[in-house]
Each structure stands twice: as C-alpha cells, then as structure tokens.
Amino acid sequence: MTKNLVIVESPAKAKTIEKFLGKDFTVRSCYGHIRDLAKGDDAIDIKNNFQPHYEISEDKKAVVSELKKLSKEAEMVWLASDEDREGEAISWHLSEALGLDAKKTKRIVFHEITKPAILRAVENPRNIDKHLVDAQQARRVLDRLVGFELSPVLWRKVKPSLSAGRVQSVAVRLIVDREREINSFNVTSAYKIVAKFNVGGKTMEGELGKRFATEAEAQAFLEKCKGADFTIKNLEVKPAEKSPAPPFTTSTLQQEASRKLGYGVTTTMSIAQKLYEHGFITYMRTDSVNLSELAITNAKETITQNYGGNYSNPRRYTTKNDSAQEAHEAIRPTYFENNEVEGTPQEKRLYDLIWKRAIASQMSKAQLERTIATIAISTLPDVLVASGEVLKFDGFLKVYLESTDEDGDEENSKMLPPLKVGENLLLNEIEATQRYTKASARYTEASLVKKLEELGIGRPSTYAPTIGTVQKRGYVIKEDRDGKERNFTVLTLAKNEISKEVKTEKYGTEKSKLFPSDIGMVVTDFLSKHFENIMDYNFTASVEEEFDKIARGQLVWNKMIAKFYSPFHSEVTKTNETAERQNAERLLGVDPVTGKNVSVRVGRYGPFAQIGENATDENPEKPRYASLRSGQLTETITLEEAIELFKLPRIVGQYEDKDIKASIGKFGPYLIHDSKFVSIPKTDDVFSIDLDRAIVLIDEKRIVEANKLVKVFPEDENLKVLNGRWGIYLAYGKDNYKLPKGSKAEDITFESAMKLVKVPSASKAANKTAPKKVAAKKTATKKTAAKKTAVKKTAAKKSAK
DNA sequence: CAGTGAGCGAGCTTCCGCTTGACTT
Numbered sequence: 001m002t003k004n005l006v007i008v009e010s011p012a013k014a015k016t017i018e019k020f021l022g023k024d025f026t027v028r029s030c031y032g033h034i035r036d037l038a039k040g041d042d043a044i045d046i047k048n049n050f051q052p053h054y055e056i057s058e059d060k061k062a063v064v065s066e067l068k069k070l071s072k073e074a075e076m077v078w079l080a081s082d083e084d085r086e087g088e089a090i091s092w093h094l095s096e097a098l099g100l101d102a103k104k105t106k107r108i109v110f111h112e113i114t115k116p117a118i119l120r121a122v123e124n125p126r127n128i129d130k131h132l133v134d135a136q137q138a139r140r141v142l143d144r145l146v147g148f149e150l151s152p153v154l155w156r157k158v159k160p161s162l163s164a165g166r167v168q169s170v171a172v173r174l175i176v177d178r179e180r181e182i183n184s185f186n187v188t189s190a191y192k193i194v195a196k197f198n199v200g201g202k203t204m205e206g207e208l209g210k211r212f213a214t215e216a217e218a219q220a221f222l223e224k225c226k227g228a229d230f231t232i233k234n235l236e237v238k239p240a241e242k243s244p245a246p247p248f249t250t251s252t253l254q255q256e257a258s259r260k261l262g263y264g265v266t267t268t269m270s271i272a273q274k275l276y277e278h279g280f281i282t283y284m285r286t287d288s289v290n291l292s293e294l295a296i297t298n299a300k301e302t303i304t305q306n307y308g309g310n311y312s313n314p315r316r317y318t319t320k321n322d323s324a325q326e327a328h329e330a331i332r333p334t335y336f337e338n339n340e341v342e343g344t345p346q347e348k349r350l351y352d353l354i355w356k357r358a359i360a361s362q363m364s365k366a367q368l369e370r371t372i373a374t375i376a377i378s379t380l381p382d383v384l385v386a387s388g389e390v391l392k393f394d395g396f397l398k399v400y401l402e403s404t405d406e407d408g409d410e411e412n413s414k415m416l417p418p419l420k421v422g423e424n425l426l427l428n429e430i431e432a433t434q435r436y437t438k439a440s441a442r443y444t445e446a447s448l449v450k451k452l453e454e455l456g457i458g459r460p461s462t463y464a465p466t467i468g469t470v471q472k473r474g475y476v477i478k479e480d481r482d483g484k485e486r487n488f489t490v491l492t493l494a495k496n497e498i499s500k501e502v503k504t505e506k507y508g509t510e511k512s513k514l515f516p517s518d519i520g521m522v523v524t525d526f527l528s529k530h531f532e533n534i535m536d537y538n539f540t541a542s543v544e545e546e547f548d549k550i551a552r553g554q555l556v557w558n559k560m561i562a563k564f565y566s567p568f569h570s571e572v573t574k575t576n577e578t579a580e581r582q583n584a585e586r587l588l589g590v591d592p593v594t595g596k597n598v599s600v601r602v603g604r605y606g607p608f609a610q611i612g613e614n615a616t617d618e619n620p621e622k623p624r625y626a627s628l629r630s631g632q633l634t635e636t637i638t639l640e641e642a643i644e645l646f647k648l649p650r651i652v653g654q655y656e657d658k659d660i661k662a663s664i665g666k667f668g669p670y671l672i673h674d675s676k677f678v679s680i681p682k683t684d685d686v687f688s689i690d691l692d693r694a695i696v697l698i699d700e701k702r703i704v705e706a707n708k709l710v711k712v713f714p715e716d717e718n719l720k721v722l723n724g725r726w727g728i729y730l731a732y733g734k735d736n737y738k739l740p741k742g743s744k745a746e747d748i749t750f751e752s753a754m755k756l757v758k759v760p761s762a763s764k765a766a767n768k769t770a771p772k773k774v775a776a777k778k779t780a781t782k783k784t785a786a787k788k789t790a791v792k793k794t795a796a797k798k799s800a801k
Numbered sequence: 802c803a804g805t806g807a808g809c810g811a812g813c814t815t816c817c818g819c820t821t822g823a824c825t826t
Binding site: 009010011012029030031032033034036037041059060081082085086087089090136139140142143144145146147148149150151152154155160161162163164165166167168273277285458459461462465466601603604605606608610614615623625627649663664665666667668669670672677679736738 | 802803804805806807813814815816817818819820821822825826
C-alpha cells in the first residue's frame, strides 16, 4: 500500500526519480498521452462549440487501469508530467480518466532530474493550469480539423490515401520550393585569380579581391602581371576568438549526427533512445540548451581534471527560439566523468558526440591570431590578399568542432610564413580558374529539421516521424544522384608565359538528399492555390501566438477555433465543388517520327509519357505509354528525354536461340531471356548495353542461382535450405525463415527445420490477414483483445525484473 | 517479384504530439 503515487511520462524517468523520493513514494509512468480524440470524423462536435470527444488510446488501456487501481489506494497522487503545453494536458487527461479527487491530487513540475529539483518540486505543488490545457486542446483540435478536412480533398482531386497537415504539408513545400529554386538557378562562371609565391621554401597564396567574368578579361589581367614585382604592402595582425556551440537539442543532435556520422534522423533518435534507457544520457527529445547546476559543476570538475583549470569556462545557455517550451534539459551525458560507455559501435559513437559537444560547451574559448597580408602589384592598382591563422590557445577545440552544411571549398586556416612590410616576393605562378556559381543545396533529413525548427514547425518528438511521413506518402524521395561533368578553363602565368588548359570537374553529386516527387509538387501547388494561409511558412507561428494567448487566459480556445474554422471550411467545400482533378499534364511537343503529340501526366501508377491522343470512338487507335524513370519529373522532362523512354523494351540480341530483351521495370533496369529476369547493375546503361555484356550478366546470374540451393528434403519438396546474401536460410514455399546463428547446412534435419517453419508461420499469417479485414468493428474488437494481452505480458515482464 | 495508364465503383485512406516496444528486410 503506497502513500504517494507519482506519475511521470517516461518509465526511465520513473526509475531514477523513485530513488530520490524514498519508500513513501511509488513512481509510475503513463507513457505519454493516454487519451486522444476519437478516431473517426465525429470526434469533434463542430456545431456544439467544437466539443472534443476523447477516448483512452487502445495501447494505453492497460496502463490506465493499473494507474487507476494505484491511485485509488494512494493517499496523494502527484501528477508530474512535463512542464509544457502537452505535459499539462497529460496531467489533465490523467485526472479525468483516473477520476482523481481534487483534494488528494497535486500537480508538480521540474525540468531537470536531480534530487534537489525533485524535492523542491514536491514542496511547491500547484493545481492543473486549465488555460494551458485549453491551449493544448486548441492545438489538437486545429490539427485534426486541418488534417481531416484537407486530406479527403486530396483523395478526390489528386489520389487516394494522400494526406495533408499543418506540419507535413509545409515540410513538403520547403522541398518543392528548393527544387524549383535549383532548377531555375542561373549558373554563371567567373575567373578567380590566385597567385602562388615562394617564401623561404614555403608556398603562400594570395587572392585577388575581384573575379573576372570572361576569359578575355582574365587573360588581360595575367598579361599585365608579366614581369611585375610583388611586394608586401601591408601586414595586419588581429586577435580573434572562437566560442563553442551550446549543448545538443534534438534538432542539433540530428544535424551533427547526420554530418559527422552520416546517420538519418530516425537512426539517431533510436540510438539516443537506447543511450537514454541505459541511463547514459539525459532525455533526447528536447528543445532546451539549458544545463542543470549539477551538470555544470560536474562538467567543470571533469574538464579541470582532464585538461586543466584554464580549459574550464562554465556557461549558461539560453534558447533563442520562440517556440521552444523547455520542459527538459539539453541532451548531455548523465555523468561527465564517463567519456565512453558500453554498447554497440553506433551507440558508442553517438555518445562520444554528445559527450564532446556538452563538455566543449563548458570549455574556454579558442584564441587565434589572424594575419592579413596585402600584396601590391607593380603594374596594376589591384592588390592580392593572403590570410593566415595561428591557434594561440586551443580551448574547446581540444575536443570538438561543430561542422557546417556547406561543403565549402574554402581552405581552412593556414599559417603564413614570417613576412615584412616592403618585402619582395618571388612569384611561382598565377592561376586564373573558372569557377561556377552554385544554387542552394538540397535538404538532407537533418537540414530540413533545422529549417522546420527555425520556422517553429513541429516538435522534437515529431521531427523524425514527420520526415518519415512525407517519404511514406511518396511526396519526397531520399536518394543519391550522380553528378554531371563539365569543363572549366584554367589560365596559368608561369615563367612569363601564359598557358591555357581545359579541365573537367564533376558537379551536382547528391548523397542522401531529399527530392520532391511529381505527386509532392502537384499536391503543394494545389494546396498553395486553394489554402494559401495553411501553406504559409508563418502559419504555425501565427497560430502559436493565439495558443499563447489562450494559455495566458486572454482568449477562449473554442472561439479561436471557430474564427479559424468558418472561412477554412467554406474554402474546403468550394474546392471540393469547383476544383478540377490534378494530373500535372503537360504537352511536350510533337514526335518527329509519327507527327503525334507527346505529353506527360501523373496516372494511377505514377508519372508517364504518352505519344498520341487517348482513344475515342472516331479514332480507336490507342496511344503508346512509357513510365518516367526515377529522378525524372513531369515538370522538367524534355521532349527528347520523353521520346528516349519509348526506345524500350529493346532486343539486345540472341543467346542460345532466344531473344534477350532490355527494359525498365518496377525494380529498375533488367534483361529478360528465356523468361528469366536479370537486373542490370547501375554501372551499365539499359539503352546501350551490348550482347556480350548481357550474356556475361545472364551467366553470372546462373552461377548464383546454381549455388543458391544448398539442401533439399525428400520428405517435402517445399522445404529448402538456400544460400543468400547473409548466409544460409530456410525457405518453405514462398516464405523465408531465419536459421539460428551458426547453423550448418549438414546439421539441419527435416524435423528441426519444420519446427522453425511452423512456429513463426502462425504469427506471420495473423499479421498478413489482419490489415486486410474489412469489417471494421469486428477487427477493432479483435485487435483490442490481442493488444491487451500483449501489454499485460510486457507489464508482467517488467515487474518481474 | 519487372506488360499497366479506362472505370459500373465497395470501402478504405487522413492530422500532430506525448511515450515505448515488437516487428522484418
């Protein structure tokens, strides 16, 4: 029988807090929100002041009944959810759902998990802040209304199963706008002038402040430099300093893990979750850069011990972002003295990053000395500038330097050799190199999160899922793209001779970047046209201001919603009635061979090109169709590229008296021969692959096939042991099964194999049929039953530990 | 598990935020 029941959101947090509070307190977790709007379209009673209808979430029923039981027994219930809008709502939903008595309920908050903070919180309880709860209800209701009214418009006007929402639609728009900005970017080039001097055996580079637009101007400049004297005109030495970046928030962690470790945002978050559960780091979903008093002291000790007192510089960071709610600390190691932890290589690397970033944030600034040398040219009024940097004191750079998104070609801080004003320099050569301008970079998952955070759109707990959603809907594709080659000219003045060389460089190579799809573009244009305010980058920021007013008690939540809803809903109705179906149709021109029109359009199976018109009664001839290739957009494809698509399938030649055909299918380019498919690797081109190469690919595939079959069983021919990419595995009919680690083919008997096949096949079959069921009500009850038992099982496991 | 491109049209899809598993490739 417990005297005090404390409810927090996260189970890992519950465990730590229980230790601080002693035996009179039982600490439990509610696992986030326990109630939400009902699933269907009538969750909000619009006619009745937008009265929300809440239901206990399916996967929380077990948790809620457990908490209900414990709260009945307790003398006092302490609601300790996070100190922000969502947290306040969680406490309110708990008090409603558990039927808590106001007299034996207290609301407490703390934003760091330390003993003094918890004890202080317990001494200063308050009541649930209903205004803050109302702000959350407004947020929730608005999001539901927007999402559930806009999405069906898309089903009717674009494609079924699409979705729209306050956050995701703007995220897609960012990608679409960026893509168009890149496509319409006007690439220009200019000649950059760099002179290389020999100073005491070392090379020093000086750059001209301006660039020349044409080769002729660059040539003329070099001509004038022939035989010129170069002297140091001026030397300027300036002290400079660099400060460390603040400790990680969710967003900055995702960015740095992406740049330094190459992790996607989902990977980063799941590794961080593991580190958190092991107690190695503080909570990983946070928008705060704040560190607890204890953490700052702890960091100071570690720094002093490891690097010396002069490396320590305790700092308090404040969050600049308006939308931040700061319910937690920044992400930091729980114990700074642990500069490494046990775990998988990924966990170790992410921990290392978090440790370094947090430690660096508490270290001294780096002291630099910047030298700028101005070099006069005797034949010209222009000057060259050489700059260098010397690190006087490394400070935080000893452990950590933040990286940037720009893969800049600026060479980093070089040291200049000793120089004197008036000194004559020995010229090696002057190079005039043609450089091209670059459009803005495409977003990575992490840089999109950064942008969203800047706009105040989305929250730490939703960044990664949102990025997942827009990809799952097919609005956005994350992929690599090969760059193209282009020529650039280099003019070199050496030994009073000017020479010219044309070099090639690769540009536009993209790795794990976000590209919009045709559907993404169509949906963005459609929504922007009809729902301009919701697609506005500032929409969230402006509704957030209203939510804040509600939280301060200056605005009534359902009045705010009513004001938004009435014009919005009439726009939805109007669009449903008047807007045409969107298919991004575009006429590209006329096919020179047939004289027929070539057009592109987005159809049921994606974008495709068409030669000729649709069949009619008068003209029953069907047009020819070809799917666009990945990376091609209806918006940008040219007539030539579209015609190229119709060159497939093509006959490559004959092998063993049968045709080899090359084409592009669902899974990319392939060859088909004797009704067997062979994928064409990226290194080959479907349009030009020749017979010899095709035969090589077919033969290679045959060898792999031959090696695939390891063992068969006379008892049942459906059962096979096969050789795959990751070693041997079991196959029964069409289903594949994993073998236990270290299994050897010769040890596998029919009986032992069938055991593996039978056990998982039952659960597999259940999984496969579940989503297909149509009778919604029946499945709902069945699912409930299944989930209940699942939750109970895990709960039992936990209490057993 | 690699040809599609209309359509008589059932019933379904969908939001954002707060939490953690339980799955498969």
